[in-house]
Amino acid sequence: MSTHYTSLAIDDPTKLVFGHAPNPFTLRRGMVLGGGLVYPEINFTLPPMLIEAGTMNKVCTEYRQMITGVLKRAAELESPGVLVEFETLPPMTEHPDWGMQIVNILLDAMEEAHAKDGLASALRMTPNDNREMVRPPQMRSGIYWEGMLELFDRSAAAGAELLSIESVGGKELHDDALTMGDMQGSIFGLSVLGARDMKFLWTHIVEIAKRHGVHAAGDTACGFGNTAMVLAEQKMIPRVFAAVVRAVTAVRSLVAYECGAVGPGKDCGYENPILKAITGFPMSMEGKCASCAHFSPMGNLAAACCDTWSNESIQNVKLLGGMAPTMSMEQLIYDCRLMNVALGEGPKEVLKLRDWFVASDDSLDPQAYILRPDCCVQLAQAIISKDTPYTAARHVGLTAIDILRQAHADKSLKLSDRELPWLDTMTDTIQEMPDDENVLAQQVIATTEPGRFLPAEYGLTS
Amino acid sequence: MSTHYTSLAIDDPTKLVFGHAPNPFTLRRGMVLGGGLVYPEINFTLPPMLIEAGTMNKVCTEYRQMITGVLKRAAELESPGVLVEFETLPPMTEHPDWGMQIVNILLDAMEEAHAKDGLASALRMTPNDNREMVRPPQMRSGIYWEGMLELFDRSAAAGAELLSIESVGGKELHDDALTMGDMQGSIFGLSVLGARDMKFLWTHIVEIAKRHGVHAAGDTACGFGNTAMVLAEQKMIPRVFAAVVRAVTAVRSLVAYECGAVGPGKDCGYENPILKAITGFPMSMEGKCASCAHFSPMGNLAAACCDTWSNESIQNVKLLGGMAPTMSMEQLIYDCRLMNVALGEGPKEVLKLRDWFVASDDSLDPQAYILRPDCCVQLAQAIISKDTPYTAARHVGLTAIDILRQAHADKSLKLSDRELPWLDTMTDTIQEMPDDENVLAQQVIATTEPGRFLPAEYGLTS
Amino acid sequence: MANLNALTEFIKSGNRSKATKLTQEALDAGEVPQGILDAMVVGMDVVGERFKCNEIFVPEMLIAARAMKEAMAILEPALVKTGYKPIATAVIGTVQGDLHDIGKNLVSMMWKGASFNVVDLGVNVPAEKFVAAIKEHNATLVGLSALLTTTMPAMQTVMDAIRAEDFVGVKVLIGGAPITQNYADQIGADAFAADAASAVDAARKLLAN
Amino acid sequence: MANLNALTEFIKSGNRSKATKLTQEALDAGEVPQGILDAMVVGMDVVGERFKCNEIFVPEMLIAARAMKEAMAILEPALVKTGYKPIATAVIGTVQGDLHDIGKNLVSMMWKGASFNVVDLGVNVPAEKFVAAIKEHNATLVGLSALLTTTMPAMQTVMDAIRAEDFVGVKVLIGGAPITQNYADQIGADAFAADAASAVDAARKLLAN
Numbered sequence A, B: 001m002s003t004h005y006t007s008l009a010i011d012d013p014t015k016l017v018f019g020h021a022p023n024p025f026t027l028r029r030g031m032v033l034g035g036g037l038v039y040p041e042i043n044f045t046l047p048p049m050l051i052e053a054g055t056m057n058k059v060c061t062e063y064r065q066m067i068t069g070v071l072k073r074a075a076e077l078e079s080p081g082v083l084v085e086f087e088t089l090p091p092m093t094e095h096p097d098w099g100m101q102i103v104n105i106l107l108d109a110m111e112e113a114h115a116k117d118g119l120a121s122a123l124r125m126t127p128n129d130n131r132e133m134v135r136p137p138q139m140r141s142g143i144y145w146e147g148m149l150e151l152f153d154r155s156a157a158a159g160a161e162l163l164s165i166e167s168v169g170g171k172e173l174h175d176d177a178l179t180m181g182d183m184q185g186s187i188f189g190l191s192v193l194g195a196r197d198m199k200f201l202w203t204h205i206v207e208i209a210k211r212h213g214v215h216a217a218g219d220t221a222c223g224f225g226n227t228a229m230v231l232a233e234q235k236m237i238p239r240v241f242a243a244v245v246r247a248v249t250a251v252r253s254l255v256a257y258e259c260g261a262v263g264p265g266k267d268c269g270y271e272n273p274i275l276k277a278i279t280g281f282p283m284s285m286e287g288k289c290a291s292c293a294h295f296s297p298m299g300n301l302a303a304a305c306c307d308t309w310s311n312e313s314i315q316n317v318k319l320l321g322g323m324a325p326t327m328s329m330e331q332l333i334y335d336c337r338l339m340n341v342a343l344g345e346g347p348k349e350v351l352k353l354r355d356w357f358v359a360s361d362d363s364l365d366p367q368a369y370i371l372r373p374d375c376c377v378q379l380a381q382a383i384i385s386k387d388t389p390y391t392a393a394r395h396v397g398l399t400a401i402d403i404l405r406q407a408h409a410d411k412s413l414k415l416s417d418r419e420l421p422w423l424d425t426m427t428d429t430i431q432e433m434p435d436d437e438n439v440l441a442q443q444v445i446a447t448t449e450p451g452r453f454l455p456a457e458y459g460l461t462s
Numbered sequence C, D: 001m002a003n004l005n006a007l008t009e010f011i012k013s014g015n016r017s018k019a020t021k022l023t024q025e026a027l028d029a030g031e032v033p034q035g036i037l038d039a040m041v042v043g044m045d046v047v048g049e050r051f052k053c054n055e056i057f058v059p060e061m062l063i064a065a066r067a068m069k070e071a072m073a074i075l076e077p078a079l080v081k082t083g084y085k086p087i088a089t090a091v092i093g094t095v096q097g098d099l100h101d102i103g104k105n106l107v108s109m110m111w112k113g114a115s116f117n118v119v120d121l122g123v124n125v126p127a128e129k130f131v132a133a134i135k136e137h138n139a140t141l142v143g144l145s146a147l148l149t150t151t152m153p154a155m156q157t158v159m160d161a162i163r164a165e166d167f168v169g170v171k172v173l174i175g176g177a178p179i180t181q182n183y184a185d186q187i188g189a190d191a192f193a194a195d196a197a198s199a200v201d202a203a204r205k206l207l208a209n
């Protein structure tokens, strides 16, 4: 029972804006995602410390301190609501009891802030994907799979209203594709392995969400697109390569919505505006406030189409003014206030601020450029014009390259000399790939050292 | 040779905007402050560690890492320039040799970034004011005074282009005035003691700046206004009290410009927009990006009239994405990019973004409200209508109270019930104060325990 | 008994003249000094609670503390005659190299309101001075404040100096913007207070152990 | 000698077939194996320099490394006969609980390019496995990687396990996003590399001591 999108929810780039989604929805305490307000989405994590049975008390103290601090500040600044994301660390997914201890701490604090200060909030639960803890990763069964599903199930029962994950299917091959600048490997990892894994995984997550009356939110190709972005920021790989990988990640992340997810797509999915154009669901984004977790070339542009605005993740360390998560909370709230002021003034004003966000970054980096709202609609169109993730991936990859080539030609985007040859290399690579994904799969299986990945875990026979 | 302002450089609130100052000026590497671009101003400091002869190597390593990291990121993000502020810690002012070691590390790195990446930058030198190291503070002579002046002199000679300080004259009485909610004490500390001290101090700083062909930038009533703001954020004192203190601080900080400073006023001087209206000099401001150093109720509004945009101060600790100062650098650059995009589109657009910054915060907190550009012009007018700091302070205090009372009445500002009575209390207090500051001074001297402050250090006879 | 309830009220409202007058009257009427003290402490406790609940601000609390201080000046001679000793004597100061007083002053004031005997050493206080003051005043509670991250290490120095003595039952509480529970654990301090308001409870808890 | 310059060039450009062919020809022509190796290393050094100067990207560097690896496969038997030993044997892995490989893989690859013998233990590697591998391969260099702040403490565990053995001259280099020089000092690691590119220089420096 999966949808295949054949038309766009937003085909007019001027309608692809922050704060409004064609398919908004309401959370239990009244926050309407995509309904005219942008909410801050806060994520925080432990400072350097061990997580084991003996330290769980300390772990809980840290989380209690973090959630109390951020909610207190949000109430003081009269935020219209807060989305709290709990992204687990590996031992918390492996031991769902530990994960649930923290879930309950968060939910209790959120309930208290609602009762005491009237602060609306909701919890996004994001178990980390432990399936790659064994190599080759076991994707569809085993203790890691089961622990993860149990944590989804129990946290939804406890009150987490949004279920998300940064799934890793295909990453075991994609990492090397990135460092080798191998576009074929990247497309295979994302649209063959990744898309197949997501279909399996998200069918389960959507089923869990339905059972508990909560929302399957969305995924992110973080381990793919953001790894590429970070490598590009470190000058390890070309920016144009990372930009094309980003376009392709949209094909993979789309699978969650095809399976029944309703948004908001996870914050670190910089591909989310493309998915908003396709699905019309609200999306979370992160930009300048996420520089605590990673630098990016699109700190403002990333806000152009967001419905929640996130800091990605910050550790509970002390800064001069207080704990770092509270700092992030304050920054997010002010960024949201600015967007909400414009939203209060009407569509023309929203468009103006959105275009300023875009103009801030788009000409300086290809990864920013291809996420301009007009480019997102173009990429979205490329994706829905094809029938399978694999064909969509090749097509959207070529479309992204065309966009970049054109932008460089008309001088709306600056590309350095050593980046340019990569446009042709990538075009050639994509064009020379087999039309049939099974042919490619057999090629990959034949040339990859055995033990790197398990074809059967992706429904592939070798 | 001090100026007394009797008219406003900006009397039209629509002209009080970010990025443009009536009296801009150019730094050595071409940055024009107040000339149509907003620049990031970065400030960073040590993580918890000792500063002594034996640790100076480690101290230098930290500063080298910080300056290298922030300049690298600024170059990567193609910032049109960066202002670097070096605010010393007490031992670095006490031992000017140590301070100079760091000054040279910063200047060398800035020179290298300019040579290698073409990155323009300038150094603002802010020796911390050590004079209160002895109690009662000795304001006009002694080792602390001399160390501070030596550091100003040597850093200006070495290449620091802007000289600033957070001077503390009068703070020894003002702290208690804040915790006692004593408006008379606050006005005395700021406009009698503070203003007298600043006149003495800034005459020296301006002389040093002239000698080296650099700029006396400006002061901040940080230890007064920001202490009040932080106490109000912690719910220790009323917000309206902190708001009125802020208005009064402008009288004190103005003295630097009367003595010959030319801006930009120091980042943490939230009173700077009032001073920009009076003097027309560029101003530095800090808001949401300074939440690493302190929270504030005006994270966006503070940007309304800025010419450089600062993070106040962040420690060199590691976060997930890298070192914290580099995170701040990235955030500042994106905020500046947004303002610079609007600046590139013209005055109407600048005004729109400015008004959004204002609308984001003004109705929620009196401290934000009185810094609306229209209120700043009104407060500036109140200040220049009087002949002495003391009379100006009382007048601007009453004006601020009137503004708040009016705003509450017409529902453009929300004040809580327990805040309201303070408006009347403060009015009464200010009205009952003696008209002659010498009468007040004698009263204070008579009722203050001896040893709390030295009247002679402020040119007062007892 | 009625006038002691009124004394509680005058402390709460910070009415110095009435609080001192009533204290004198109660003494003259032969009330037990400890009972008079208790009435004041109840008043200050209410004030402290109101502050914690954000019903009043620090200035209101300080005004109450000032009323209590003046009433105590009248009560004290009689109290001392009964063999009364303050709950504890506390030594407090901002550590060497650091100039910040406000936080330290607030704690000092709140401790006084909780009827501790407080010896305030001021700012920029070297370790030796803390040790000497503990000895001189037989203090059982020490409060250390630091606002600069570069003076935090001076807290360690003070801790080391205190632990090098054979003090029995001396508890150390630390605070200030850069301080964390972790840091308190690390240097062996007995407690950490996140703000001035919580320093009273923290101190009481320490002394109860 | 001319063909050795060409070998350097083929390594630089990552031309596998020409690099392997030329290596074989050089051997057949009686070139000293060490001389052939040196020509390759010079090529890789240039590639490393270019990378450091942002002239090329990692993929170009990896292609050069792959060419070197294949040429080495031809050269190695002859090298070994001359009694050649690699500069060092390195054991590398991501510590227990952590799954991240990219950084570790890059360092591994760059060390190979610097003609270290590299034993890659993969991810989620327990301390015992590091110790066993050091023994088995007579390693003198150990690389530990962690990307999660919650797995940093596992580095300490590995350090403790290594220091508990009587290894002589085993140097440990650590890296990963959350790692700092301070942390390296704290757990007694010999060095810290801020990124993959600097891990080669750091390792060479360590081994030179």
Ligand SMILES: [Zn+2]
Residues within 6 Å of the ligand: A166, A220, A222, A226, A268
């Ligand atoms: Zn992510």
Ligand SMILES: [Zn+2]
Residues within 6 Å of the ligand: B166, B220, B222, B223, B226, B268
């Ligand atoms: Zn300041």
Ligand SMILES: [Zn+2]
Residues within 6 Å of the ligand: B043, B087, B267, B268, B312, B313
């Ligand atoms: Zn500052």
